[in-house]
Amino acid sequence: MSRQFRQVDVFSATPYLGNPLAVVLGADGLSDGQMQRFANWTNLSETTFVLEPDDDRADYRVRIFTPTLELPFAGHPTIGTCHAWLEAGGQPRTAGVVVQQCGAGLVPVRQGADGLAFAAPRLLRDGPVDEATAVHIAGILGIGRDEIVDLQWADNGPGWVAVLLESADAVLAVQPGLTDMDLGIAGPYPPGSPVAFEVRTFLPNRGATAEDPVTGSLNASLAQWLLASGRATAPYLASQGTVLGRSGRVRISQDEDGTVWVGGDAVTCVSGTVLL
DSSP states (O other), X not given: OEEEEEEEEESOSSTTSSEEEEEESSOTTOOHHHHHHHHHHHOSSOEEEEEOOSSTTOSEEEEEEOXXXXXXXXXXXXXXXXXXXXXXXXXXXXXXXXXXXXXXXXXXXXXXXXXXEEEOOOOSEEEEOOHHHHHHHHHHHTSOGGGEEEEEEEESSSOOEEEEESOHHHHHHOOOOOOSSOEEEEEEOOTTOSOOEEEEEEEEETTEEEEESOOHHXXXXXXXXXXXXXXXXXXXXXXXXXXXXXXXEEEEEEOTTOOEEEEEOEEEEEEEEEEO
16 A cells, blocks of 8 residues: 655755655554565665554654664654654644654654754663773774774664764774774864764674764764763764765754753655555
Protein backbone atom coordinates (compact mmCIF):
# COMPACT_ATOMS: atom_id res chain seq x y z
CA MET A 1 0.00 0.00 0.00
CA SER A 2 1.04 3.63 -0.47
CA ARG A 3 2.36 5.51 2.56
CA GLN A 4 3.38 9.15 2.95
CA PHE A 5 7.10 9.70 2.55
CA ARG A 6 9.50 12.57 3.15
CA GLN A 7 13.22 12.95 2.62
CA VAL A 8 14.40 15.67 4.95
CA ASP A 9 17.71 17.48 5.17
CA VAL A 10 18.54 18.03 8.85
CA PHE A 11 20.75 20.60 10.57
CA SER A 12 20.66 22.88 7.54
CA ALA A 13 18.19 25.48 6.28
CA THR A 14 19.61 25.05 2.77
CA PRO A 15 18.72 21.83 0.94
CA TYR A 16 21.53 19.31 0.44
CA LEU A 17 23.99 20.85 2.91
CA GLY A 18 22.91 18.89 6.01
CA ASN A 19 22.29 15.22 6.78
CA PRO A 20 19.48 13.47 4.83
CA LEU A 21 16.83 11.36 6.51
CA ALA A 22 14.10 9.17 5.01
CA VAL A 23 10.77 9.28 6.90
CA VAL A 24 7.84 6.90 6.32
CA LEU A 25 4.63 8.22 7.89
CA GLY A 26 1.68 6.03 8.85
CA ALA A 27 3.94 3.00 9.14
CA ASP A 28 1.64 0.96 11.40
CA GLY A 29 1.28 -2.60 10.18
CA LEU A 30 4.79 -2.92 8.76
CA SER A 31 6.90 -5.80 10.04
CA ASP A 32 10.42 -5.47 11.38
CA GLY A 33 11.68 -7.13 8.20
CA GLN A 34 9.84 -4.71 5.93
CA MET A 35 11.24 -1.73 7.81
CA GLN A 36 14.79 -3.07 7.77
CA ARG A 37 14.58 -3.95 4.07
CA PHE A 38 13.37 -0.47 3.15
CA ALA A 39 16.08 1.16 5.28
CA ASN A 40 18.66 -0.99 3.53
CA TRP A 41 17.23 0.11 0.17
CA THR A 42 17.35 3.84 0.95
CA ASN A 43 20.99 3.34 2.02
CA LEU A 44 20.89 6.49 4.13
CA SER A 45 22.49 6.60 7.55
CA GLU A 46 18.97 6.37 9.05
CA THR A 47 15.40 5.80 7.93
CA THR A 48 12.52 6.32 10.36
CA PHE A 49 9.02 4.89 10.57
CA VAL A 50 6.29 6.88 12.32
CA LEU A 51 3.61 4.92 14.18
CA GLU A 52 0.80 5.53 16.64
CA PRO A 53 2.20 5.75 20.18
CA ASP A 54 1.45 3.14 22.80
CA ASP A 55 2.27 5.60 25.60
CA ASP A 56 -0.50 8.16 26.11
CA ARG A 57 2.07 10.83 26.97
CA ALA A 58 3.60 10.65 23.47
CA ASP A 59 2.46 12.33 20.26
CA TYR A 60 3.92 9.66 18.00
CA ARG A 61 6.22 6.64 18.14
CA VAL A 62 9.24 6.29 15.90
CA ARG A 63 11.47 3.38 14.98
CA ILE A 64 14.92 4.24 13.68
CA PHE A 65 16.83 1.97 11.30
CA THR A 66 20.26 2.13 9.71
CA PRO A 67 20.78 0.00 6.58
CA THR A 68 21.73 -2.92 8.85
CA LEU A 69 20.15 -2.50 12.32
CA GLU A 70 17.67 -0.67 14.53
CA LEU A 71 18.74 2.11 16.93
CA PRO A 72 16.99 3.06 20.18
CA PHE A 73 17.75 6.74 19.62
CA ALA A 74 19.50 9.04 17.16
CA GLY A 75 19.64 12.81 16.94
CA HIS A 76 19.15 13.90 13.36
CA PRO A 77 16.30 11.36 12.95
CA THR A 78 14.59 12.95 15.97
CA ILE A 79 14.70 16.46 14.46
CA GLY A 80 13.86 15.24 10.93
CA THR A 81 11.01 12.95 11.98
CA CYS A 82 9.41 15.67 14.09
CA HIS A 83 9.71 18.10 11.16
CA ALA A 84 8.03 15.62 8.79
CA TRP A 85 5.27 14.75 11.30
CA LEU A 86 4.42 18.42 11.85
CA GLU A 87 4.55 19.17 8.11
CA ALA A 88 2.11 16.31 7.51
CA GLY A 89 -0.38 17.91 9.90
CA GLY A 90 0.63 16.44 13.25
CA GLN A 91 -0.68 18.37 16.25
CA PRO A 92 1.11 17.96 19.59
CA ARG A 93 -0.88 17.45 22.76
CA THR A 94 0.99 20.36 24.37
CA ALA A 95 1.45 23.49 22.28
CA GLY A 96 5.08 24.07 21.40
CA VAL A 97 6.38 20.70 22.62
CA VAL A 98 6.23 17.42 20.69
CA VAL A 99 6.82 14.23 22.68
CA GLN A 100 8.50 11.48 20.70
CA GLN A 101 8.40 7.87 21.85
CA CYS A 102 11.37 5.77 20.75
CA GLY A 103 13.48 2.88 21.96
CA ALA A 104 15.23 5.17 24.45
CA GLY A 105 11.94 6.34 25.98
CA LEU A 106 10.15 9.67 25.70
CA VAL A 107 12.07 12.54 24.11
CA PRO A 108 10.60 16.07 24.19
CA VAL A 109 11.17 18.22 21.09
CA ARG A 110 10.64 21.96 21.47
CA GLN A 111 9.31 24.16 18.69
CA GLY A 112 10.92 27.59 18.61
CA ALA A 113 11.65 30.53 16.37
CA ASP A 114 15.06 29.02 15.54
CA GLY A 115 13.73 25.55 14.67
CA LEU A 116 13.31 22.32 16.58
CA ALA A 117 15.41 21.16 19.53
CA PHE A 118 15.39 17.89 21.46
CA ALA A 119 16.35 17.32 25.08
CA ALA A 120 19.62 15.40 25.24
CA PRO A 121 18.91 11.95 26.71
CA ARG A 122 20.78 10.74 29.76
CA LEU A 123 24.04 9.00 29.03
CA LEU A 124 24.05 5.22 29.24
CA ARG A 125 27.79 5.30 29.79
CA ASP A 126 30.22 8.06 30.56
CA GLY A 127 33.52 8.44 32.36
CA PRO A 128 37.18 8.00 31.45
CA VAL A 129 38.56 5.83 28.68
CA ASP A 130 41.34 3.43 29.65
CA GLU A 131 44.79 4.24 28.32
CA ALA A 132 45.05 1.23 26.01
CA THR A 133 41.80 2.29 24.31
CA ALA A 134 43.02 5.89 24.12
CA VAL A 135 46.19 4.78 22.32
CA HIS A 136 44.08 2.63 19.99
CA ILE A 137 41.84 5.62 19.18
CA ALA A 138 44.84 7.82 18.43
CA GLY A 139 46.00 5.17 15.98
CA ILE A 140 42.59 5.08 14.28
CA LEU A 141 42.65 8.87 13.92
CA GLY A 142 46.22 8.83 12.62
CA ILE A 143 47.46 11.22 15.29
CA GLY A 144 49.80 11.07 18.26
CA ARG A 145 48.39 10.18 21.66
CA ASP A 146 49.68 13.55 22.91
CA GLU A 147 47.45 15.35 20.36
CA ILE A 148 44.34 14.20 22.25
CA VAL A 149 43.50 16.86 24.83
CA ASP A 150 40.91 14.66 26.54
CA LEU A 151 38.43 11.89 25.80
CA GLN A 152 35.63 10.01 27.53
CA TRP A 153 32.74 7.65 26.94
CA ALA A 154 29.67 9.57 25.77
CA ASP A 155 27.20 6.80 24.99
CA ASN A 156 23.54 7.83 24.67
CA GLY A 157 22.46 4.96 22.42
CA PRO A 158 25.13 4.89 19.76
CA GLY A 159 28.26 3.91 21.69
CA TRP A 160 30.17 7.14 21.25
CA VAL A 161 33.62 7.90 22.53
CA ALA A 162 34.07 11.69 22.47
CA VAL A 163 37.56 12.99 21.69
CA LEU A 164 38.69 16.59 22.20
CA LEU A 165 41.54 17.92 20.04
CA GLU A 166 43.39 21.21 20.42
CA SER A 167 41.63 23.15 17.64
CA ALA A 168 39.08 23.08 14.86
CA ASP A 169 41.96 23.00 12.36
CA ALA A 170 43.29 19.84 14.02
CA VAL A 171 39.84 18.24 13.66
CA LEU A 172 39.63 19.18 9.97
CA ALA A 173 43.11 17.73 9.33
CA VAL A 174 42.32 14.24 10.67
CA GLN A 175 42.48 11.44 8.10
CA PRO A 176 41.21 8.35 9.92
CA GLY A 177 42.07 4.77 9.17
CA LEU A 178 39.81 1.79 9.71
CA THR A 179 37.71 2.17 12.86
CA ASP A 180 36.12 -0.53 14.95
CA MET A 181 34.19 1.86 17.22
CA ASP A 182 31.92 4.91 17.04
CA LEU A 183 34.12 7.99 17.45
CA GLY A 184 33.27 11.68 17.68
CA ILE A 185 35.96 14.35 17.62
CA ALA A 186 35.72 18.06 18.34
CA GLY A 187 38.02 21.04 18.48
CA PRO A 188 37.42 24.69 19.37
CA TYR A 189 37.52 27.64 17.02
CA PRO A 190 39.34 30.78 18.22
CA PRO A 191 37.41 32.92 20.72
CA GLY A 192 35.00 35.31 19.00
CA SER A 193 34.40 33.01 16.02
CA PRO A 194 30.75 32.61 14.93
CA VAL A 195 31.06 28.84 15.49
CA ALA A 196 32.43 27.44 18.74
CA PHE A 197 33.46 23.90 17.71
CA GLU A 198 34.15 21.82 14.63
CA VAL A 199 32.81 18.28 15.01
CA ARG A 200 33.33 15.06 13.04
CA THR A 201 32.08 11.51 13.54
CA PHE A 202 33.51 8.22 12.29
CA LEU A 203 31.67 4.89 12.30
CA PRO A 204 32.46 1.31 11.24
CA ASN A 205 30.62 0.53 8.01
CA ARG A 206 30.84 -2.93 6.43
CA GLY A 207 34.59 -3.19 6.79
CA ALA A 208 35.27 0.49 6.08
CA THR A 209 35.10 3.79 7.95
CA ALA A 210 32.13 6.06 7.29
CA GLU A 211 31.96 9.74 8.20
CA ASP A 212 28.53 11.05 9.16
CA PRO A 213 27.67 14.53 7.80
CA VAL A 214 25.96 15.89 10.94
CA THR A 215 25.27 13.86 14.08
CA GLY A 216 22.69 14.97 16.64
CA SER A 217 23.29 12.19 19.17
CA LEU A 218 27.05 12.83 19.26
CA ASN A 219 26.55 16.58 19.60
CA ALA A 220 24.13 15.91 22.46
CA SER A 221 26.53 13.80 24.50
CA LEU A 222 29.51 15.94 23.50
CA ALA A 223 27.70 19.06 24.76
CA GLN A 224 26.86 17.38 28.07
CA TRP A 225 30.55 16.61 28.56
CA LEU A 226 31.93 19.97 27.37
CA LEU A 227 29.45 21.99 29.44
CA ALA A 228 29.90 19.91 32.61
CA SER A 229 33.70 20.13 32.33
CA GLY A 230 33.67 23.89 31.76
CA ARG A 231 35.20 23.62 28.29
CA ALA A 232 32.12 25.24 26.73
CA THR A 233 29.40 27.63 27.78
CA ALA A 234 25.84 27.59 26.46
CA PRO A 235 24.49 28.63 24.11
CA TYR A 236 26.97 27.70 21.41
CA LEU A 237 26.96 26.70 17.75
CA ALA A 238 28.78 23.64 16.38
CA SER A 239 29.79 23.06 12.77
CA GLN A 240 29.92 19.62 11.17
CA GLY A 241 30.26 18.18 7.68
CA THR A 242 32.81 20.70 6.41
CA VAL A 243 35.21 18.04 5.10
CA LEU A 244 32.31 16.41 3.22
CA GLY A 245 31.22 19.64 1.53
CA ARG A 246 28.27 20.09 3.90
CA SER A 247 27.47 23.02 6.16
CA GLY A 248 25.73 21.50 9.15
CA ARG A 249 24.96 23.72 12.11
CA VAL A 250 23.92 22.39 15.52
CA ARG A 251 22.61 24.78 18.18
CA ILE A 252 23.31 23.88 21.79
CA SER A 253 21.48 25.51 24.69
CA GLN A 254 20.97 24.67 28.35
CA ASP A 255 18.14 25.31 30.80
CA GLU A 256 18.68 26.45 34.37
CA ASP A 257 17.97 22.91 35.56
CA GLY A 258 20.91 21.65 33.47
CA THR A 259 18.90 20.10 30.62
CA VAL A 260 20.87 20.32 27.37
CA TRP A 261 18.92 21.01 24.18
CA VAL A 262 20.18 20.13 20.70
CA GLY A 263 18.58 22.09 17.89
CA GLY A 264 18.78 22.82 14.20
CA ASP A 265 16.92 23.55 11.02
CA ALA A 266 15.28 20.99 8.76
CA VAL A 267 14.00 21.26 5.20
CA THR A 268 12.00 18.78 3.13
CA CYS A 269 13.72 17.90 -0.16
CA VAL A 270 11.47 15.05 -1.37
CA SER A 271 7.77 14.59 -0.65
CA GLY A 272 5.40 11.92 -1.95
CA THR A 273 4.43 8.30 -1.36
CA VAL A 274 6.19 4.96 -1.28
CA LEU A 275 4.88 1.44 -1.78
CA LEU A 276 5.28 -0.53 1.43
